[in-house]
Amino acid sequence: MSRGGAFGVPYKIMNAGEEAVSRVHGIDRWLLRGFLHAMGDPLIHASLWDGKEVVTPAGASQVGMTIHDRTTLWRVLTNPLLNFGDDYSAGRIEIQGGVVAFMEAMYKAMDKKQPLFKKTSRGRNRWDTNSITGSRENIHHHYDIGNDFYRLWLDRELLYTCAYFSHPAASLEEAQIAKMELVCRKLRLRPGQSVVEAGCGWGALARHMAVKYGVTVRSFNISHEQIAYAREKAQAEGIAGRIDYVEDDYRTIKGRYDAFVSVGMLEHVGVAHYGELGRVINNCLTEQGIGLIHSIGQNRAIPMCPWLLKRIFPGSYPPTLREMMELFEPLGLSVLDVENLRLHYAKTLEQWLHRFEKNREKVVAMFDDCFVRAWRLYLSGAIANFNLGNLQLFQVVFARAANNRIPWTRSHLIEAPAQA
């Protein structure tokens, strides 16, 4: 995968500011209005490189944008869903009034007036890049860019998935522990059990399960940096004997386990591969085994934003609940419980963004300003999407159909969560 600059945005090709001196013509203003109309007339103000506001719809708040040159105007007009992100990253577009609020205004407009953005066919990305080798490249692109970077803005155990704020004042650290507790309770883990984990990030859930629940864990991940970190950490904590971190694809999982867990991997699997993942689950779960999948989802099958797919999460796709059922239905597995933690993800992302911005200078030093802007846009857009209900967070608990040792009630979930 070739990368222009530190992050892949071709901003070196376009020299930002180059055209800033050229005069704004009537046609430029007309094109800007046309662009905004095509986006559903968002309630934002907008201006061009002369600084004068071209568009100020009634009811528009302080939220707005400035396009700095004519090339950028043409670029966002011709391919807004890809180029807006790149040109914001390159500094050729500025956003006023906060990126989250701006993205919310944009998404609201696109949602309301442009069924085009909402009803694209089947949701599956056109090109499936999630073969075993393709997945490695896709995961490498996002997760292997440096543990030091993620340490700047994730919680101290490096959980890069939706936290669970069991009370409103919970810190990110507490909420991530509460999430792990919730997952363990839903799996009803008991000492001596074996767990297999598909996609383990930096290994925090495996450590939590091994230490707090006395289980043995085999955790799979194809991110080299994450696995290296997880192994070191388990070694340092003296629990390496109870956790086997395996640098390999979920499709290579063998053996039988009392629990199957996957937190934040399904987004990278691709609907075309749900049959494979389903068969892995079906082969590895004991007769009385319980499984849990935690994944970003959506209410309608809409493809990922092309910019996000190209720059941030190649190969990713948040399934609808209907699509998730393609994991279970062909094998006759029973869905026992689904919980939607959408607003928890908005809150998690807000905390990440806050920490990210606090460490902005350090991130610039690690990468560059373009990277910072791209990640700000990604995190802010995700907050907006979770707030607006364009994205969901599903925790799905499942078991074999004939397993009658499933819980009768949810009373096993309600004990006070562990504190940090």
Add this chain to the structure above:
Amino acid sequence: MSRGGAFGVPYKIMNAGEEAVSRVHGIDRWLLRGFLHAMGDPLIHASLWDGKEVVTPAGASQVGMTIHDRTTLWRVLTNPLLNFGDDYSAGRIEIQGGVVAFMEAMYKAMDKKQPLFKKTSRGRNRWDTNSITGSRENIHHHYDIGNDFYRLWLDRELLYTCAYFSHPAASLEEAQIAKMELVCRKLRLRPGQSVVEAGCGWGALARHMAVKYGVTVRSFNISHEQIAYAREKAQAEGIAGRIDYVEDDYRTIKGRYDAFVSVGMLEHVGVAHYGELGRVINNCLTEQGIGLIHSIGQNRAIPMCPWLLKRIFPGSYPPTLREMMELFEPLGLSVLDVENLRLHYAKTLEQWLHRFEKNREKVVAMFDDCFVRAWRLYLSGAIANFNLGNLQLFQVVFARAANNRIPWTRSHLIEAPAQA
């Protein structure tokens, strides 16, 4: 809809016992073995009209059946899924060792060895009979056969849907109240709110909501007898002003409500009509409204047993969770919570069957022995199917995508349920 006898089984055409004197030939035994082999070699013993056991597989328990004449043997051979039920009802087949245990043995065998029974195409019944007029006939067939009959074996409030046994020793009465409590908590009802109910049975949930939660309810049902009972009961309890029982189809629901609830109706809607029901929901729910659908379901899209469809529940079908999503996904509604109460339905049905058998003589007097046997088979088969995981019970909570007043946690569900 023409009915032979009190219940529709054509047992008057076939004179039970007529052929009981004819000799059992080798070919009869060969045919019985062939029938059982075709059913997946269930672990049951089987005999013909000479009383001698023809089949006793290794590992068979005391569970077995006797076929009383040659016509019946041919009938179950040629169309087992329809004729077994009719001929058991007519007394031409006897079951030993308990009907539930017998049905479990049969279903287990069919499940294991006969993918034929499991993988039939799309699950939807071939003939859709759930138009507005068709639904009336279908519902009339089952629910209008006499409130006195249902009073014999349902709980005192006449709830004919899965109860919720929040503790193992709960009575059916307690468990039905706990179910209504669970539904109300999931809807987070508050005094003064308005609720619309699609399919209200004898009206118990509407009364519970009005009395315990101070809401006003508009409840739809096309069963004439149920609506008449519900109106009388509300009148007698002095709450008729807070509940409007409407004898009409869910498709005629108008207005906007704070909550939409449907307990045990979706099974009668038919997947072909989920789009209509979804639009009704979407039109009637306020922006902050919460909805709940409680329905029998299954893990795979398998059509109903033809006998059950013909004799007990015309037009019915238990959807998979994937199929249920066809209610929500086209409209972009958010699924907030799914709970599977499968084992609660097995327990509910056990209590119904127990009460039914205790009142056997009264039911015979109301209908006839054929009716009793048919309903025993239906209730027993349902217990077996819930025990084996062939049927599920899904409670699905949903809301509009942009509704951010959804609950953060499940803490609103966990208060001790009300007692009877």
